[in-house]
């Protein structure tokens with residue numbers, strides 16, 4: 637078993653000042669409620685400045701770019717910019733720009749997995765799988781340090797599948813503390829569902845579509861919300877204490893208030 641410490645949270649937190657605006661260039665957008673305009677992958681957003689900062693950062697929501705406020709690269713942007721490509725940006729080195737754009741979504745998935753594995757290692761009840769999680773963590777760390785060609789050859793779906801199984805086992809160990817029958821809404825279509833005040837303690841909400849669901853005052857303690865789509869879900873007064881695998885981006889996409897109880901070290905979004 638590795639004796640390496642967990643990756644510092646800072647490595648898995650976006651540092652836009654060390655990134656070449658990769659999410660604003662590499663990814664495609666389709667005009668929608670989340671993005672005011674469309675753009676293809678590999679084309680800089682018209683609001684991206686020459687210093688790789690967003691020209692409308694302070695007014696993204698009112699400008700129709702709320703999608704930008706809920707995207708989280710988990711620190712993949714600075715890793716690709718400063719480590720994989722050694723600090724050479726896509727303007728200086730147009731020959732490698734395409735490869736940089738292709739590597740970014742791969743790195744983003746690796747960093748997202750690193751974030752989840754790190755979270756699972758913080759769960760005392762998941763201790764029986766901590767050994768396997770540490771092996772997964774070490775492997776992920778090695779992948780993130782690889783060169784661009786190696787990264788593009790990675791079988792990311794396989795990696796995701798293997799780690800997903802591990803995270804599920806960690807989740808089951810945590811949720812087992814809730815007595816009785818726990819609700820299973822895995823990947824369920826709960827768009828606009830009326831779940832106000834629902835008892836969802838220890839529920840499996842993995843990948844559930846909870847877009848605009850009314851979860852006001854719901855009890856979501858120790859629920860597993862990995863990959864759940866919480867866009868515009870109403871979390872006012874809901875209790876997410878000890879909910880597992882909730883990301884800041886999920887909270888940023890939802891609605892809440894001062895009464896919403898948050899899991900772990902996540903922050904209350906500014907618009908709540």
Ligand code: SF4
Pocket residue numbers: 659660681682683684685689690691692693701704
């Ligand atoms: S609006 Fe700003 S944050 Fe969004 S893609 Fe454009 S430059 Fe990036």
